[in-house]
Amino acid sequence: MFLLNFVYGVEMKPPVNKLPGFIAQIVKRTADLANVVDRDKQLVIISDRIEAEALQNYYQSKGVLEDVHPLIHLSKASDCKLSFTDYGFNSQNNELYLYKEMVAWFRILNGDDQQKKMALLQMEEHFICRNDQLFFVDRMHIELMQGIARAYNIELTFSSE
Structure with missing residues (x-):
């Protein structure tokens, strides 16, 4: 969780x-x-x-x-991509918000460090934001992220709730 x-x-x-x-x-x-x-x-x-x-x-x-x-x-530490404004906004108080119904988020649970790095390189173009070890993507990209994870033999845990 x-x-x-x-x-x-x-x-x-x-x-x-x-x-x-x-x-x-x-x-x-x-x-x-x-x-x-x-x-x-x-x-x-x-x-x-x-x-x-x-x-x-x-x-x-x-x-x-x-x-x-x-x-x-x-959090203020979030690294957001240009696509962020399609999924969220920067508020009047300069805070970052994502529309929950548009995104899913995941962490990488298991896998070889080198494989994780390679998978992240491939996944990165689809990230909306990343926050420490938490990655936000369009809900429509869940299967794509899971496919990349399988290809690199790493395990992801997703949530959208």
Whole structure:
């Protein structure tokens, strides 16, 4: 099992033809319902699932809910590739987040060190990010990563939950 920091992005669609008081009410109620840890444009990032659900219900009742996104909060030590922005974003607070539903992650469990290095060279072009010994790829590349691992006789452990 991997220890990742899962958070929730509650996305608000911009209110159309609403008075400034309506927007102020939304902002105040957002602060009352949830501890906002970060933002990105119209996305409010919440660490607590129950608070995220409460905010989702409130936005829905006001007709401003766009979507809710399960997110992975990456550490500052993460090495992200150019493709990162297809799967995540750099927030207002300069934090890195991946959309959980778009990615899978794995560790290399077993195998000869030289074989691991060779496999990683081949896998690297498909990495979105790497964080210490944890590698993030598009969910569609799970079978490809497993195939490369078999070719180099190494063992991976995947997760997407």
